[in-house]
Amino acid sequence: MAGVTLTDVSKIYEDGTRAVSDLSLDVGDGELVVFVGPSGCGKSTALRMIAGLEEISEGEIKIGDRIVNNLRPRDRDVAMVFQNYALYPHMTVAENIGFALRMRKVPKEEARRRIEETAKILGLEEHLRRKPRQLSGGQRQRVAMGRAIVREPHVFLMDEPLSNLDAKLRVQMRAEISRIQRQLRVTTVYVTHDQVEAMTMGDRVAVLRRGLLQQFEAPQRLYERPANLFVASFIGSPAMNMLEGTLERSGDGIVCRIGSASFALPPEVLKERPALADNLGKPIAVGIRPEALDEPGRRTDGVGSLRGRVQGIEALGSELLAYVDIEAQPILVEDVLEGIVDMEAAADIAQIKGGADGARATVVARLEPSANVHPDDMLELEVDLRRLHFFDLDSGLSIA
């Protein structure tokens, strides 16, 4: 096994387009790292550079202690799973799985044993003699995994391996890939545009945008402390509510104003984010996760309130999402829109449109399923002030 280290890696095409810029990160031995970002962010290009399918324009990639920049794909000891599976249609499942072993001249008996072992791990024993066209989508996906596993490579590279499956199967295969990866402890780089996949599978997640690494952290940390507006908007579903606010001094403390509402920030927030004191008086972006908004009376301390009319509700069984129109200036800068739009969540787009008239914004609140909320109700949303996020509007960076 071996880790993967990228140092200042760039991909510049002949026409000067930079698909990846100065990407530096390390994937630990046996770790599963997810590259996530909207389409065109460079995540697949980065993966293909690790695989050797794409030339590296600048920088250095190491697998273990070896610099692999100039090694052919076959000499890098990596195995890759493609989005469209890329199975060999004229070969049986067993031949597909065993192809790499045949290329490496593994003795027949050993190859047979390894193919059978792999098939067992993936539950493909009964299908070994079938051709890919006789398999279901999920089974084909498993064959693609099998081709990677049987090699016992140093590194697995997975390029959106689940995006062609239906939603239910995707959840199932997500768990399966995680299980197999944990079982085999193979260093894995996994590319996806689906932030839920990234959050649930990754030991660490690298968020990319326009070829630049935005943040590289454990999923929970990414969710709780997004480094900038883009990451804050991109990670989390529904997306974080972004409202314009201002900070003002009030006695010893600081007050945050959003529209006509104002909240005294709790001391622990000020302690955790000392830079807030340097941003008094100018407009900043205030981020509120949907679960930081609640019905009145649920919290006892550290709360403020935002009042508005309920525009719509979505009862999802385990939770209830309420879309509430409040008096506030929505943040519609590119960093935020790019993060949200890519998730293709209609509700989020509705939120943007709803707030586009200027001084009113639609926020989404994640409430208990039993919440007594109906469309057109006036609702006093409680805001958990300890879970607010603050961003500089010029740089987009988190104020901490």
Place this chain on the structure above:
Amino acid sequence: MSATAGTGPRSLPTVAQSERRQRIARALTYSFLIAVAIVYIFPFVIAIVTAFKTEPNATADPLGLWPSPVTATAFHQLYKDQDFLLWVKNSMIVTLSVTFLRVFLDSLAGYALARLRFRGRGLAFAAIVAVMAVPGVVLLIPKFLMIRQLGMYDHYSGMVIPLLVDAAGVFIMKNFFESIPASVEESARIDGASIFRIYWSIVLPMARPALVTIFILSFQGSWNELAHFIISAQSSGLNTLTKGVAQLASGQLGSGNRYPLKLAASVLMTIPVAVLFFFFQKRIMNVQSGALKE
């Protein structure tokens, strides 16, 4: 009438009327199509029928659709009096060599043009396309001169080698290879396959529909080729079926019209190509399903 139709209210045809019109239109269309089909099929039917006629019968009633008496004399004569089996042997040797080697070389060239990056690739492809625009007849004399210069005249090599690659085949293969998803080949590259191995073990089996097409076109093309064999060989020992039958038809090999003999030879000559089409028609289809998630 047109004045009233233009100004007055137009009465709609009844259901029965419109059904009648449709029936008549359909009957007319089918009559036309059947007539055209008969015109196309008739020569072939005449050829088969005449092959079983006696010579006086064929001369007296050349278009008769029933031989009287029915006889296989023409076939017997063909076997006994002419070098028919030699022509078949020569045609087989030339056609099979050309077909198999052409399928291989066309696909090799097509793959290189589709997937490999090399200097002059665009120019090479442009030249191949340009060759397709040149009528074959124009090249007959230069070809003859070259064949003679290279010492291949009146030899199998002169009959086979100039036919080994054809621009249309390279063109078809290149286009087909481009339609195969790159990820399948990339996957094989990561699995450790060399370029030739990818071509041979992955891409070629996936290209079966295109290969079958090239196979049929090449077989048919070289089986029916005449002009090239005229300029590349002279001795009767190297006569192919086309050349032999052409000589028969032109009367070089005997006197009289000898329709049954000539048409028996023609009928026999069409059998291999017909059989080929019959067996391969179902193979000309997509075999890629299963490679990718559609």
